[in-house]
Amino acid sequence: MTKKKANVYLDRNFTVSEVDERIFGSFIEHLGRAVYTGIYQPDHQTADENGFREDVLELIKEIDPPIIRYPGGNFVSGYNWEDGVGPVEDRPNRLELAWRTVETNEVGTNEFMQWAEKAGTDVMMAVNLGTRGIDAARNYLEYCNHPGGSYYSDLRKEHGREEPYNIKTWCLGNEMDGPWQIGHKTADEYGRLALETAKVMKGLDPDIELVVSGSSNRQMPTFADWEATVLEHTYEHIDYISLHQYFRNDEDDIKNFLAQTESLDDFIHSVVSICDYIKAKKNSDKTVNLSFDEWNVWYHSDDADKKREPWQVAPPQLEDIYNFEDALVVGLTLITLLKHADRVKIANQAQLVNVIAPIMTSEDGGSWRQTIFYPYYHASKFGRGTVLDSRVTSPTYDSKDFKDVDLLDQVTIFDEDKDELTIFAVNRDTESALELDTQLNGFEDYQVVEHIVLENEDLKAVNTEENPNNVKPHSNGSSEVKGNKLTAELPKLSWNVIRLTK
Structure with missing residues (x-):
């Protein structure tokens, strides 16, 4: 049987965009065990003096997420930020309606910001535009960012934080198009509220960047109309519009599952088109970019979550146990996001610990890496630089919902500071290896330093x-450079990281 072959043409002079490092962001919501027994567990053997789990922090530092979205998510649409500041013993227990739990508020703004500083990450803060609005958002921003001499900035100082946090990225609510959302609004209702909130927040701190809520997913019946209407209201006062997408394999169809990132590509193109339509309509010089601030595989935990009793404190929720095929889809998602680095500037894998997460913890034991940890870690570690404008020819296949899907999906990053070229590639072929030939125009003196492969004969294998x-x-991948051509063998159903340097 003739070996299948894919060809890639790269040229040092043809680029897509520099990667905004925030594309490797993550997400911590007050949901399930993400916070309590996730990042925070004072009675754990690895807990530091502030109650943060050091074993979890070590794994997070491996990934090195540059920004983390907080505190939600659906949670934020019913959250009173004042509940989470001040003396812990004075904080109220609240019935949390988004996930039907009890929130103790033991961890709030100051604790989370302290943790983020220790983790070496910035924070992407969300304000409640569900049950609250302009005034609460303004006050929260003042508490976090104003130097002093005002009520809420001085209150922060009373709570032990002298210097402002200077949080520069803020979300104007979450998934406000969704009927499940507390305070769900029409596009006009939300657009007007987001506009007025944006004006007040930027009046208080002109240096912040704002993310307006787009559609919760591509299949929402209001998709496109929602984006257009919201942007009609807010375009000149915000910087990004959000996108969310989760992938499922309910029918246990690996070929269709691996093809689902084709819909992600279409989703991005569609939202970019809407943004640029409003830009043209308003005759604006401003470009609104994309914040893909929720994405992942999510479906394994559905049955367990349906059986959970309500009104518990930090019960297990959305604890997907990820298998090998899920890791391939995460890799394909990262490739797609990077290919759109000219417009996707922020992305947050949802979420970071325990809740649909690359990192899991045991309350009485340790922490470990799920299968999806590895593509995320590789992309964050080796994917910072400039995306090259690749030209690809690949064998294709058809699946239940998609036609002419390339067996090869890849993206190439050039890190000029390190003088390093990195190719991320997935072979979608379920039966055989794929030979990859890559022309390296402008990189003739480069040689392979490492070819990392994630592969497994058992698609359902888990950690x-x-x-x-x-x-x-x-790191036993097969690849070599001769002249200006890289030849590599990508095993069937594999995630590959090929690193080259002089």
């Missing part, structure tokens, strides 16, 4: 606390 290395990458 557990007892067997944390069941699915793990190796």
